[in-house]
Amino acid sequence: MHYKVTLAYDGTKFAGYQVQPAQRTVQGVLEHALGKMAKQPVHVDGSGRTDSGVHALGQVISFDYPGNIPPKNMLMGLNSMMPLDIIIKDVAYTDADFHARYSAKGKRYMYKVALGKYTDPFKRLYTGHYPYHIEPSRIQTALKDLIGTHDFTSFAASGGVIVDKVRTIYDATCTVDETNNELIMEFYGNGFLYNMVRILVATALEIGNGRRDVHDFKRLFEVKDRQQARGTAPASGLYLKEVYYDDATTPGGAAADSSQNK
Amino acid sequence: MHYKVTLAYDGTKFAGYQVQPAQRTVQGVLEHALGKMAKQPVHVDGSGRTDSGVHALGQVISFDYPGNIPPKNMLMGLNSMMPLDIIIKDVAYTDADFHARYSAKGKRYMYKVALGKYTDPFKRLYTGHYPYHIEPSRIQTALKDLIGTHDFTSFAASGGVIVDKVRTIYDATCTVDETNNELIMEFYGNGFLYNMVRILVATALEIGNGRRDVHDFKRLFEVKDRQQARGTAPASGLYLKEVYYDDATTPGGAAADSSQNK
Structure with a gap:
C-alpha cells in the first residue's frame, strides 16, 4: 500500500532531514523503522529537506509499503x-501516484525570534534571537512586499543548483507574542529556495531595526544580488509548519483514508 | 566584595548543579568563569543541588570576590x-554573612507534566509525561494534604544522609495549562529532601489517575515507608523556581544593593 504520513520533529539532534552517510537524519530514522517493520528496505520521499537544527511541525512523507497495515496500526507501530x-501525527492511505515532494502545492514555514538582551536558556534551540531595537510594525509593512510572484535570487543561498528562482508567496505575516517576548513570522508560498526563509527573516529583522528601508525587499528583488541581503537567521528558529496538497490527499481526510479502508 | 547572584539554566546538558570531577556542572561553569575574571580561584555556594536534567528559573548562589565590581558590570561580565x-538574571552586593544555602528560608519548585498519548518532541527535555487518564481536581484536593509540617520519610530517596525528615510545606498547587495540555504543580516549603518533589509528583499523578485514594498522602506520612510511594517523576519536568531569603537580601532589592553602591 501507498502511505502518506505527517510528522513533527525537534531538529536539534538531526543532521537534517535527508539521509547522509554516518549521520543521524530524520529520513534515516524513518527508513530504518519501516525497514524493520517490513523486513525489507523501504524508501521514503519527504516533501523537502530541512537543514540540521531546523524543526518540523508538519513534515509530510510518502512511501510504498510491502503489505497492508491499517493507518491506525501503522501510526501506533511507527510511534x-x-x-x-x-x-508521527497522522497516517493515511493515498493514491500510488501521490509523492510527498512532487504533489506538494505549497508550504508554510514559521520562524520564531526571541527578543530581549540575553538568550533565554530554554529557547536557545527553538528560536532565533534578536537583542536589538525592533519595530514589529515595520516588519509587518515590509512583509506585504513579499506577497506575489518574484525572483528570489537575492534570497537564495549561493551554490544552489536551481536555475529558476521565481517563487510565489501567498502570505507573509509577523505577529508579536507578548507573553513569550517573541516575534513569529510565517511564510506561505508555492515553494522556497535553499535558506530562503532564513535569509528573508534576517533581512526583515534589519528592516525592523531601521537599518534598512521599510521597502528594501522591493529593491532586493530587482538587484538580484545575494551579497546585498547578506544575513541568514539561525536554523534553531525555523519550523516547517505545513505542507499543502490537493484536498483528496489531506492528512486524515475522508477521501484518501476511509475510501480505502472499506 | 560578597555577591548574591540569581540565575536560570537548562539542566539538560549538566551533570547537575554541584561540582563533580570530569563532569560539566553548573557550579563548575560558574567557578571557572569567576576564576578567569578574578585570576584566582573563587568558590561558589549554591542554595542547593539540582540533579542532572533538572532546570532552574531562579537558582541563587553567593560568593566572595577578590575585588569590587559593580553589580551591573558583574552581570554583563558573567553573562x-x-x-x-x-x-545570569540578577547580581547584588550582599552582607558577608549571607550564604545562599544557609540563609535560605524557603524554596519553590515547579513541575510540568505533559499530558496526551505521545511525548511531544519539543517537550521531552522540559516536562514529565503522563499519557494516562487524569483528573486534575483529585490532585488539587490531594495536594492540600501536604500543607503543614510533616515527616516526609516516605518521600525521601533512600541513601540520603539527612536524619531529620520533617519539613514544612507552605503551599502546594496544581493548575491546568489548557493551551499546552500540561499540568503545572508547584511546591513551596522551607526545605525539600533529595528527590522529594519528584516522588510527590509521581504519587500525585497516581492519585489523579485514581490508582490511589485521594487522601493517600496522609496515609504515606504515617507509614514512613519509601517503598509505598515507589515512583519518581523524571528530572526533565522539574524547575527550581525561586529561593526565598529575608527581605534585606532580596535580589535587586534596594537595601542590599544600593546601600553598598554609594
Whole structure:
C-alpha cells in the first residue's frame, strides 16, 4: 500500500532531514523503522529537506509499503519505534501516484525570534534571537512586499543548483507574542529556495531595526544580488509548519483514508 | 566584595548543579568563569543541588570576590562568559554573612507534566509525561494534604544522609495549562529532601489517575515507608523556581544593593 504520513520533529539532534552517510537524519530514522517493520528496505520521499537544527511541525512523507497495515496500526507501530524527538501525527492511505515532494502545492514555514538582551536558556534551540531595537510594525509593512510572484535570487543561498528562482508567496505575516517576548513570522508560498526563509527573516529583522528601508525587499528583488541581503537567521528558529496538497490527499481526510479502508 | 547572584539554566546538558570531577556542572561553569575574571580561584555556594536534567528559573548562589565590581558590570561580565544554557538574571552586593544555602528560608519548585498519548518532541527535555487518564481536581484536593509540617520519610530517596525528615510545606498547587495540555504543580516549603518533589509528583499523578485514594498522602506520612510511594517523576519536568531569603537580601532589592553602591 501507498502511505502518506505527517510528522513533527525537534531538529536539534538531526543532521537534517535527508539521509547522509554516518549521520543521524530524520529520513534515516524513518527508513530504518519501516525497514524493520517490513523486513525489507523501504524508501521514503519527504516533501523537502530541512537543514540540521531546523524543526518540523508538519513534515509530510510518502512511501510504498510491502503489505497492508491499517493507518491506525501503522501510526501506533511507527510511534513505538520512533525516538523521542520524532512524533508521527497522522497516517493515511493515498493514491500510488501521490509523492510527498512532487504533489506538494505549497508550504508554510514559521520562524520564531526571541527578543530581549540575553538568550533565554530554554529557547536557545527553538528560536532565533534578536537583542536589538525592533519595530514589529515595520516588519509587518515590509512583509506585504513579499506577497506575489518574484525572483528570489537575492534570497537564495549561493551554490544552489536551481536555475529558476521565481517563487510565489501567498502570505507573509509577523505577529508579536507578548507573553513569550517573541516575534513569529510565517511564510506561505508555492515553494522556497535553499535558506530562503532564513535569509528573508534576517533581512526583515534589519528592516525592523531601521537599518534598512521599510521597502528594501522591493529593491532586493530587482538587484538580484545575494551579497546585498547578506544575513541568514539561525536554523534553531525555523519550523516547517505545513505542507499543502490537493484536498483528496489531506492528512486524515475522508477521501484518501476511509475510501480505502472499506 | 560578597555577591548574591540569581540565575536560570537548562539542566539538560549538566551533570547537575554541584561540582563533580570530569563532569560539566553548573557550579563548575560558574567557578571557572569567576576564576578567569578574578585570576584566582573563587568558590561558589549554591542554595542547593539540582540533579542532572533538572532546570532552574531562579537558582541563587553567593560568593566572595577578590575585588569590587559593580553589580551591573558583574552581570554583563558573567553573562558574556556563560554558555547559552545558563543566564545570569540578577547580581547584588550582599552582607558577608549571607550564604545562599544557609540563609535560605524557603524554596519553590515547579513541575510540568505533559499530558496526551505521545511525548511531544519539543517537550521531552522540559516536562514529565503522563499519557494516562487524569483528573486534575483529585490532585488539587490531594495536594492540600501536604500543607503543614510533616515527616516526609516516605518521600525521601533512600541513601540520603539527612536524619531529620520533617519539613514544612507552605503551599502546594496544581493548575491546568489548557493551551499546552500540561499540568503545572508547584511546591513551596522551607526545605525539600533529595528527590522529594519528584516522588510527590509521581504519587500525585497516581492519585489523579485514581490508582490511589485521594487522601493517600496522609496515609504515606504515617507509614514512613519509601517503598509505598515507589515512583519518581523524571528530572526533565522539574524547575527550581525561586529561593526565598529575608527581605534585606532580596535580589535587586534596594537595601542590599544600593546601600553598598554609594
